[in-house]
Amino acid sequence: MPALPLHSYIVPVLLLLASNVFMTFAWYGHLKYKSAPLFMAVVVSWGIAFFEYSLMVPANRMGSAVYSVVQLKTIQEIITLVVFAGFSAWYLGQPLKWNHYAAFALIVGAAFLMFYEGPSPMAR
Structure with missing residues (x-):
């Protein structure tokens, strides 16, 4: 397979x-x-969400050719956290604290495990 x-x-x-x-x-x-x-706020949010869906659906459709659904969701969640961290500090003026960064680090560790293809513990 190429x-x-x-x-x-x-x-x-x-x-x-x-x-x-x-x-x-x-x-x-x-x-x-x-x-x-x-x-x-609801009407404007729905209008903005249309553009989100217009990008999210093709991303998942195309991404499913190279990533598993679980991997796609993990990528999306990591991106969501990164975007939200910047948005929170820049747009809302609520910078992150040390515990937020620690929690994000743990989530990134979980994402690593989602993509890790090491030996199966069941294979002997």
Whole structure:
């Protein structure tokens, strides 16, 4: 079976990154405008979420050719945390603390295990 080109691995990750930027603004951007009516926040968030879905669905469709579904979800979660960390500090003015970084490090460790293809403990 021939190796897939590098862009087969990179494009889905870039689409996931872009979709997560939209997702983060859709879910949390309205917190900067708490005086706006809730209905307006919901409508604007749904509008932003359309662009998130427009990127997320193709990312998962393309990514499933080179990653397992579990790996895709793990990539998406790591990207979500990275995007949210930047968004929290930059847009909302709520920088992360040491314990947040420690928690992220543990999640990255879990992600490593998700992609690790070492010997099976059942194989003897």
